[in-house]
Amino acid sequence: MGRQSCSVKQKLRKGLWSPEEDEKLFDHITKFGVGCWSSVPKLAGLQRCGKSCRLRWINYLRPDLKRGMFSQEEEDLILNLHEALGNRWAQIASQLPGRTDNEIKNFWNSSLKKKLLKQGIDPNTHKPVAEIQVKMEKECIMNSESNQLSGSTKQAYDPIFMPEFEESIDFNGYATTSSSFLSHCDARPYDPSCGFNSMPNLTNFDHPKMVETDYSDSSATYNLIKESSSNSIKTDIIDEVAAFSWDAENKLESMFEFQFDQAHAHQQRTYALASISQELTQAFQ
DNA sequence: AACTGTACCAACCGCAGTCGT
DNA sequence: AACGACTGCGGTTGGTACAGT
Structure with missing residues (x-):
């Protein structure tokens, strides 16, 4: 048995909003502001659930909405x-x-x-479809070969320096001083304010792997973190990476200028961003 | 004119996170 | 700690308009 929706539960109106309903909601919000959505329908005299009112306001009635085509x-x-x-x-x-x-x-x-x-671009990865196909085939062959040789799964370098993260955070969530990546921070519980966002001097961080990075596979590194870090650290990292991605253009720019040759900086930045947002979140779920 | 397929978009639904009790 | 209410988010659905046959 699934949970019943608010409108089913309270036998409220569903479907498109009438101009009268819009007017009631608009009047109420402009008079009293956005407060507790669950009480809005009652106060505004609407036979709708609060959720529906909220959506209508956000998506349609809000005065600051821009209408028309996207530029x-x-x-x-x-x-x-x-x-x-x-x-x-x-x-x-x-x-x-x-x-x-x-x-x-x-x-x-x-x-x-x-x-x-x-345009032949995969909308999920933003990479050319042909490139993805070739890569997948290549990975398939490499995986089967390496599995035959060692019986283990392939390890690959991660675009956002997860080996450094792995070194940097111990089981209790403390950054270790041996890490070149977080050495700007003292040994202390992982602190978002001291992670990606505020790396003050990246010129000292010069990992040879970063130049020859294969961005196709980061699962092995994620698994390492997944197994060794506490849940709160995982959350912190995800939050941090999200914040990092958010302001990624500038931050990656400043980082990659030191780490990558300029000819490939854009592509590497692109791949890193895609990996940050998708793979990391998935791996930690 | 009637039917079918497609595009678009408003609204719904369920889930997860947060907060107060 | 457990629970329920509330909120916000992303996926999905359903209705409408329009184009093509």
């Missing part, structure tokens, strides 16, 4: 943000004033996704 700038921004964040529509929407997550999601599903596919 080229908005489209480009959505593409870039989706590449970095994946289907985090709310986060994407927060970077586009006047646009809602629902609107962006619809625009993505109805237009942008198809546009990318037409």
Whole structure:
């Protein structure tokens, strides 16, 4: 038995909103502001659940909403943000004033996704479809070969320096001083303010692996962290990476300038962002 | 004109996280 | 600690408009 929706439970109205309902909700919110959504229907005289009222306000009635087609700038921004964040529509929407997550999601599903596919780009990874196919075939062959040789799974380098993270955090959540990655921080519980966001001097962090990185596989590294870190640290890392991705353009720029040759910086940044947002979250779930 | 397929978008649904008790 | 209420999010659905046959 699934949980009943609010409208089923209370026999409330469903479906499209009438102009009268819109007016009631708009009047109520403009008079009293957004407070407790569950009490809004009653106070505004609506036969709707609070959830429905909230959605109607956010997606349609809010005065600061921008109407009409998406501009080229908005489209480009959505593409870039989706590449970095994946289907985090709310986060994407927060970077586009006047646009809602629902609107962006619809625009993505109805237009942008198809546009990318037409261009031969996979909308999930933002990489060329042909490249992904070749990579998958290559991985398939490599996996079967290495499994035959060693009986173990393949280890590959991770785009966001997870081996350094692994070194950096002990079982109790303390950063270890031996880590080149977090050596800017004293040994202490992992602190988001001292992680990715505020690495003050990356010029000292020079890992040879970073230049020859194969970004295709980070699962082995994630598994290491998954097994050795506490839940709170995992959460911290995910939060941190999310924040990091958010401001990724500048931060990655400053990082990669030191770590990668300029000719490949953009591609590496792109891959890293995609990996950050998708693989890490999945691996920690 | 009638039917079918497709695109678009508003709204719903269920889940997860947070907060107060 | 356990529970329920509430909120926010992302996936999905269903209705409508429009194009093509």
